[in-house]
Amino acid sequence: MISNIIPGLLMILTSFLLPTIPQYFRQPAMLLSVGLSALSLFNGYGTFLEWDVLGLNLILYQSDSLTFPFSIIFHIAAVLVIIFSWHSKNLMEHMATLAYAGSAIGALHAGDFFSLFIWWEATALTSVFIVFAGNTKAARDAAMRYLIIQVSSGVLLLIGACLLLYQTGNHNLTVLDLTTDFGIFIFIAFGIKAAFPLLNGWLQDSYPESSVTGTVALSAFTTKLAIYALARTFPGTDSLIWIGAIMTAFPVFFAVIENDLRRVLSFSLNNQLGFMVVGIGIGTELSLNGTVAHAFVHIIYKALLFMSMGAVLYRAGTTKASELGGLYKYMPFTTIFCIIGAMSISAFPLFSGFVAKSLIMSSLGGMGMVLIYFVLFFASAGVLEHSGIKIPYFAFFAHERKSKVKEAPINMLIAMGIAAFLCIGIGVFPKYLYQILPYTVEYQPYTIDHVISQLQLLVFAIIAFLFLVKFKLYPSEIKSTVLNSDWFYRKMLPGIGKPLFKKIGLLTEFIYENLRFFFRLILNKSHKFSNSSYIKVTTPSFAATILISILFIMLLIVLL
Amino acid sequence: MKKNDLTSMGKSFTKYILIIGVLLILSDFTFHRHEYFSFAEIYGFPAFFGFISFVFIVLLGKWLRKFLMRKEDYYDQ
Numbered sequence: 141m142i143s144n145i146i147p148g149l150l151m152i153l154t155s156f157l158l159p160t161i162p163q164y165f166r167q168p169a170m171l172l173s174v175g176l177s178a179l180s181l182f183n184g185y186g187t188f189l190e191w192d193v194l195g196l197n198l199i200l201y202q203s204d205s206l207t208f209p210f211s212i213i214f215h216i217a218a219v220l221v222i223i224f225s226w227h228s229k230n231l232m233e234h235m236a237t238l239a240y241a242g243s244a245i246g247a248l249h250a251g252d253f254f255s256l257f258i259w260w261e262a263t264a265l266t267s268v269f270i271v272f273a274g275n276t277k278a279a280r281d282a283a284m285r286y287l288i289i290q291v292s293s294g295v296l297l298l299i300g301a302c303l304l305l306y307q308t309g310n311h312n313l314t315v316l317d318l319t320t321d322f323g324i325f326i327f328i329a330f331g332i333k334a335a336f337p338l339l340n341g342w343l344q345d346s347y348p349e350s351s352v353t354g355t356v357a358l359s360a361f362t363t364k365l366a367i368y369a370l371a372r373t374f375p376g377t378d379s380l381i382w383i384g385a386i387m388t389a390f391p392v393f394f395a396v397i398e399n400d401l402r403r404v405l406s407f408s409l410n411n412q413l414g415f416m417v418v419g420i421g422i423g424t425e426l427s428l429n430g431t432v433a434h435a436f437v438h439i440i441y442k443a444l445l446f447m448s449m450g451a452v453l454y455r456a457g458t459t460k461a462s463e464l465g466g467l468y469k470y471m472p473f474t475t476i477f478c479i480i481g482a483m484s485i486s487a488f489p490l491f492s493g494f495v496a497k498s499l500i501m502s503s504l505g506g507m508g509m510v511l512i513y514f515v516l517f518f519a520s521a522g523v524l525e526h527s528g529i530k531i532p533y534f535a536f537f538a539h540e541r542k543s544k545v546k547e548a549p550i551n552m553l554i555a556m557g558i559a560a561f562l563c564i565g566i567g568v569f570p571k572y573l574y575q576i577l578p579y580t581v582e583y584q585p586y587t588i589d590h591v592i593s594q595l596q597l598l599v600f601a602i603i604a605f606l607f608l609v610k611f612k613l614y615p616s617e618i619k620s621t622v623l624n625s626d627w628f629y630r631k632m633l634p635g636i637g638k639p640l641f642k643k644i645g646l647l648t649e650f651i652y653e654n655l656r657f658f659f660r661l662i663l664n665k666s667h668k669f670s671n672s673s674y675i676k677v678t679t680p681s682f683a684a685t686i687l688i689s690i691l692f693i694m695l696l697i698v699l700l
Numbered sequence: 701m702k703k704n705d706l707t708s709m710g711k712s713f714t715k716y717i718l719i720i721g722v723l724l725i726l727s728d729f730t731f732h733r734h735e736y737f738s739f740a741e742i743y744g745f746p747a748f749f750g751f752i753s754f755v756f757i758v759l760l761g762k763w764l765r766k767f768l769m770r771k772e773d774y775y776d777q
Contacts, residue, residue: 392761396761521753524754588733589733597747597750598750599720599747603721608754608758621769622769
């Protein structure tokens with residue numbers, strides 16, 4: 141019976157029931173719902189639930205080798221978020237988080253574009269409340285912008301799905317290309333959520349504004365759902381290689397100068413998505429495995445990094461690098477967990493990032509794509525800069541701290557501990573990760589060539605950092621806003637639009653005033669005429685006016 | 701006293717990382733490191749690439765501040 145329930149649906153239903161559950165039982169109930177949903181992982185592959193509605197056959201629940209690893213990691217991420225937010229009493233945020241995770245899991249198992257669309261919008265509508273939960277004016281404003289962008293993505297997906305159905309008679313999730321109009325609509329819809337270059341503004345705009353715990357939830361699902369959707373529908377699309385390469389390289393420059401460490405992590409998230417997108421673009425079994433593996437480990441270490449910054453925000457009240465430093469003394473466990481996350485994302489050997497990124501790099505190397513290979517290699521140095529060094533260095537070291545703060549609450553430490561354990565566990569025993577990947581590929585990440593090459597890159601990048609700090613070339617942190625692609629709709633469009641609408645408004649007013657004057661003139665004349673002593677007739681003035689008008693028109697007709 | 705903690709930590713970290721760096725370069729002379737592209741097999745190529753990339757990223761980022769950096773309340777104005 142339970143095997144036919146869409147995975148994630150139970151989590152959504154539980155989220156609706158949360159207000160009726162006493163506070164102390166809420167988190168256990170949430171965990172239970174995730175556990176029940178996770179039972180679906182034992183169902184194997186196939187189509188389990190279809191629904192005929194309005195003549196359409198919707199595939200509501202299907203699973204295969206691509207959904208499986210994503211489904212596992214989404215369930216793990218949901219558990220991590222629930223434990224991390226155990227201390228929080230914010231009911232709305234708990235409800236939104238559980239429903240959001242459930243929607244993302246549901247979306248993975250959709251078998252057609254219309255079901256996907258429903259879940260796609262569900263993730264948008266549930267996650268916007270997580271941004272709202274940041275509970276500042278900035279968070280509320282960001283939430284509205286976030287909602288508009290996310291819903292636009294859904295609308296584009298719906299247009300694409302309708303065109304697909306209309307033109308081909310098929311609406312199931314299949315491989316598409318960019319030669320068709322529906323393909324382009326769907327590609328852009330996915331591209332918005334995957335934070336493609338210039339479509340990425342919403343990510344860095346909204347994630348850092350969310351609450352201590354909210355950002356952790358946000359970082360896991362939306363973008364990786366988009367990666368899954370791209371991997372399913374656009375594997376081997378060449379343009380994705382270039383898009384991905386740009387995504388890996390560009391955000392690193394923004395991350396260098398950004399002051400808010402949670403925003404630095406959002407740029408870093410964007411850069412990580414680039415690696416996955418490149419893997420999809422190559423489209424070989426090895427590279428697609430690489431994308432899935434990278435998404436899997438990335439969710440864990442990115443959640444770990446966001447958790448550590450969440451803990452810092454919770455205890456120190458800010459994540460601005462210019463106001464932090466020296467926390468290692470007061471938050472030693474958080475420091476260690478953060479460093480583990482930082483080493484994982486930087487892809488140090490024996491950490492999870494290494495065993496996943498290697499798959500993508502090897503597939504690039506194997507295909508002889510020298511330029512892209514070195515763009516990604518370059519971006520790896522960038523990852524080390526902003527996530528590997530900047531995050532732990534400015535938060536926990538940099539300089540001594542004057543005021544004391546407490547270590548993170550125990551639930552946060554447990555969640556970070558689990559994530560850190562997984563980061564190292566996967567790094568040391570990659571075969572368990574490789575077993576659940578979509579394709580069976582023999583791959584050995586730990587070759588001496590590979591390890592030495594990666595270590596040289598990382599160690600000498602660290603030496604470069606020490607060199608820059610020593611000679612005072614490393615930029616100091618400054619309280620600032622760094623412009624990003626959201627500038628186009630937050631500043632440029634209002635900058636053009638506001639004066640433009642003002643001009644249009646003035647013009648309309650001018651025309652209206654003149655017309656009013658003209659009509660009043662006619663009206664006055666006609667009143668004067670009808671009331672004058674010259675015309676002593678019984679005809680009412682209105683009828684007289686009509687009559688005169690008709691005579692006038694007739695005169696015109698005759699004359700013409 | 702407190703200041704010494706971070707300074708001494710920094711110093712010993714620098715020392716160890718430099719030792720590891722030297723060992724990694726030396727390891728290139730002990731065996732032939734296979735790479736996908738032959739020019740990457742030059743001694744210490746990844747080390748050089750990593751160092752230069754890092755410096756480039758930081759300095760270019762710093763320069764980009766001229767164009768991209770605004771006041772903290774930029775969007776509230």
